Amino acid sequence: MELLLDLISAVCFILGALLILSGGVGILRFPDFFTRMHAAGITETLATSLILIGLMLIAGWGLVLFKLVLILLFILLTSPTASHALAKSALHGKLKPILHNEHSK
Amino acid sequence: MLIMLAVVLLTVMVMALARALLGPSIYDRILAVNLFGTKTVLLIAVMGFLFGRPDFLDIALVYALINFISIIGVLRYFEYSDSKRIEGEP
Amino acid sequence: MxxxxxxxxxxxxxxxxxxxxxxxxxxxxxxxxxxxxxxxxxxxxGIIDDESQPLQLSRKLPAYYFWLIKKIIQSNIDVVVLVWRGNGAISPCVATLPIGQQSEIAKVIYANSITLTPGTVAMNIENNSVLIHSLTTHSMEELREGDMARQVSRLEM
Missing domain, CATH: 1.10.287 (Helix Hairpins)
Structure with missing residues (x-):
């Protein structure tokens, strides 16, 4: 049982690490602010969840588990608010997104 | 496994810092700092497990709170700093 | 009390x-x-009301969360593939979609769900429409088809 949990958490860690690296690459690679925001989105939803779930699996029952759940909930609840606030203020700041149609014409 | 995770997190934090330095707009920098903050939360949690001190999770929790509030605060400052653009705001 | x-x-x-x-x-x-x-x-x-404590939704929320998590995993995979394929693969677009939901809280849930799924970000909500930036035209079409809107409407009933 112990071994199984360790194995699942290792899989979670590897997947989370891959996702987080992709997000990091995306934030460097994408052409403008609005597209970079999507890249930051993947590191904040699934990658964070996977890493924290992996930690939960090796934590065992107890207060530590509850605190990890709390951190996960908090990040999941606040990250859309932060992204929305960022997008809205960028829009107010007259930042123009690069659009596909303009690009191809 | 935890060490690998910590190294990956640090790498991504360096990437976020690079984006914060490159810019070009102020919003890119804020986005990068936000990303850096959430990765710091994860790094603190992972470090807590790595050193066998789960008390670190309290710090991670508080850091997550501070990170969110500081981002919103900085954004409000930049969103409404130019009062000519938005009517009805002091 | x-x-x-x-x-x-x-x-x-x-x-x-x-x-x-x-x-x-x-x-x-x-x-x-x-x-x-x-x-x-x-x-x-005066912030204790059914907006800060949405108890009336609590019975329907688990099913919605289950659906949302599935959606988030799907779109995460999509965006990761796009990241590694590079700038040629993305087709960013901006569109205004109408919101069918009546109550404020359903509108907020809808907009936040859009932002939470990578690949689409809700940028602005005005009365009954939401301005969305999307990483590909494909994911914008998916939103336009209204699968997510239907799920949120089910919460409201």
Whole structure:
């Protein structure tokens, strides 16, 4: 049982690490602010969840588990608010997104 | 496994810092700092497990709170700093 | 003492009990005092209502969360593939979509779900429409088909 949990958490860690690296690459690679925001989105939803779930699996029952759940909930609840606030203020700041149609014409 | 995770997190934090330095707009920098903050939360949690001190999770929790509030605060400052653009705001 | 205040009290009590981990009489009394203080502040601010404590949704939320998690995993995979394929693969676009939901809270849930799924970000909500930036035209089409909107409408009923 112990071994199984360790194995699942290792899989979670590897997947989370891959996702987080992709997000990091995306934030460097994408052409403008609005597209970079999507890249930051993947590191904040699934990658964070996977890493924290992996930690939960090796934590065992107890207060530590509850605190990890709390951190996960908090990040999941606040990250859309932060992204929305960022997008809205960028829009107010007259930042123009690069659009596909303009690009191809 | 935890060490690998910590190294990956640090790498991504360096990437976020690079984006914060490159810019070009102020919003890119804020986005990068936000990303850096959430990765710091994860790094603190992972470090807590790595050193066998789960008390670190309290710090991670508080850091997550501070990170969110500081981002919103900085954004409000930049969103409404130019009062000519938005009517009805002091 | 309505049900919203009681629900806030329960949430705060659970938070205190599990975060402290020390159960001596002094700390429990301090916890009770701070919970009372927070509830007094919230009552004074008038923020205890069915918007901050959406109890009326609690029976339908688990099914919605299950659907949302599935959606988030799907779109995460999509965006990761796009990241590694590079700038040629993306087709960013901006569009205004109408919101069918009536209540404020359903609108907020809809917009936040859009932002939470990578690949689409809700940028602005005006009366009954939401301005969306999307990483590909494909994911914009998916939103336009209204699968997510239907799921949120189911919450509202």
């Amino acid at each position: 309505n049900k919203h205040t009681i629900s806030l009290f329960c949430i705060l009590a659970v938070l205190w009990l599990f975060n402290s981990g020390i159960y001596t009489p002094l700390l429990l009394i301090l916890g009770l005092v701070s919970i009372g203080f927070v509830i007094w502040l919230s009552l004074r601010m």
